[in-house]
Amino acid sequence: MRKLHLLTLYGFVAVLVACGGGAERPQPDVPEVAAPPPEAVAARPSQPAASTGGNVSFLLESGYLYAGEKPIVHFDRPVPTAGGRYWITVVESSKPDDKYGAWQYIDAGATEVPLASVRTPGWYEVRLHDRYPELSTHVISRAVLEVVEVPDLAGSSAPEPKSSSRPAAAPVASETDPGFTENPFDRVSFMTESEVLSLVGPPAAKLVEEDRTRWFYEDQYPNDFGEQACPELHFMGGQVMSVVWYPPHVMSDHIETARLHKGVRRTASTGSRPETFTYDEAHDRSVGRSKQEITAAFGEPTSKRWIDGREVWQYDDLIYEQGASMLFAIAFDGDQVLDVQAMR
Numbered sequence: 001m002r003k004l005h006l007l008t009l010y011g012f013v014a015v016l017v018a019c020g021g022g023a024e025r026p027q028p029d030v031p032e033v034a035a036p037p038p039e040a041v042a043a044r045p046s047q048p049a050a051s052t053g054g055n056v057s058f059l060l061e062s063g064y065l066y067a068g069e070k071p072i073v074h075f076d077r078p079v080p081t082a083g084g085r086y087w088i089t090v091v092e093s094s095k096p097d098d099k100y101g102a103w104q105y106i107d108a109g110a111t112e113v114p115l116a117s118v119r120t121p122g123w124y125e126v127r128l129h130d131r132y133p134e135l136s137t138h139v140i141s142r143a144v145l146e147v148v149e150v151p152d153l154a155g156s157s158a159p160e161p162k163s164s165s166r167p168a169a170a171p172v173a174s175e176t177d178p179g180f181t182e183n184p185f186d187r188v189s190f191m192t193e194s195e196v197l198s199l200v201g202p203p204a205a206k207l208v209e210e211d212r213t214r215w216f217y218e219d220q221y222p223n224d225f226g227e228q229a230c231p232e233l234h235f236m237g238g239q240v241m242s243v244v245w246y247p248p249h250v251m252s253d254h255i256e257t258a259r260l261h262k263g264v265r266r267t268a269s270t271g272s273r274p275e276t277f278t279y280d281e282a283h284d285r286s287v288g289r290s291k292q293e294i295t296a297a298f299g300e301p302t303s304k305r306w307i308d309g310r311e312v313w314q315y316d317d318l319i320y321e322q323g324a325s326m327l328f329a330i331a332f333d334g335d336q337v338l339d340v341q342a343m344r
Helices: 012-018 038-043 193-200 248-260 279-284 291-298
Strands: 058-060 064-066 072-075 085-092 102-106 112-114 122-132 139-148 205-208 213-216 228-236 239-246 303-307 310-321 324-333 336-343
Touching: 058 122, 058 139, 058 239, 064 239, 205 248, 213 248, 228 248, 239 248, 248 303, 279 310, 279 324, 279 336, 291 310, 291 324
Parallel strands: 064 139
Antiparallel strands: 058 072, 072 112, 085 102, 085 122, 122 139, 205 213, 213 228, 228 239, 303 310, 310 324, 324 336
16 A cells, blocks of 8 residues: 555644654655865855746656655756856755755756655655855755655555546557557647647646646556556646656645645745744634634644645644744644644
8 A cells, every 4th residue: 555645633743744844854865964065165155045047947757756766857958067066955845945965966968867866755855056166055946856655565555536527638549559558648748738738638726836837637547556646747938847646645635735725836924823822722722613713813824735635724833832833733624623733
């Protein structure tokens, strides 16, 4: 059985922590190494992430890997000689931009680079830096990477996905072997939106982000493990630059998250709460309440997402006890609070 997002009513914080919410997260499989030469780090301050139009960017061949697999990076153009030395790192997604895990330099002219394998399940970011040694850190492109446990193929199947009213894309018969059908999504690379619509039809949901637009499909095709998977298309510059495959129940959560945000991913809210609370205070203000009442009590959450079929709101640093801040997560059943959890 694929061991993904194992959510129980009293365990959804573990999932949220993996998605970026607490300090106790799985460590990268390679210990943090020394940054590029320490004298340069000491001489120049780190810089926040930047999105500069002329800089090289990249996409991951897959944003969803099994533990032990290697991320593969594809650059949108050959890495230039200008802009200082380029380097890339895989780091926990909750870490700030001046932190790094396993890293390596990128040679000028490179268009594709395999990275070190990641053996610990969790949520990571792959971050590309330039302008070294002028700047110690300077993120110019990033991509989210989810690493999951290798599935137990002898176990039971993953949860059934939600039903879709949209017909699946029709498989395409091979001209050389009439009994063989190919996956039409294998043909969408570099297609425009109109070409994709003509080939496979409209997606179940879309999500517009700063650097790309994601199309989510509920169509299912077998992956390399013989299990059903659903495609997510990444459009950049008006063309499909990447196709990422997810288990049906994970795709269902992605689709609901896109619908929750009405198709536009906004910057994470810093919250509008006027104060912090003890756990007991936050618990008493939450259990059995509606979303409107939660917003009135705590302000806007830091993030909203769907996890295993439930809408979950996450508040960073809402709880303060024993000299430490804590994450507070609220799971809803419809409009009513179903459960709450807090974790450092």
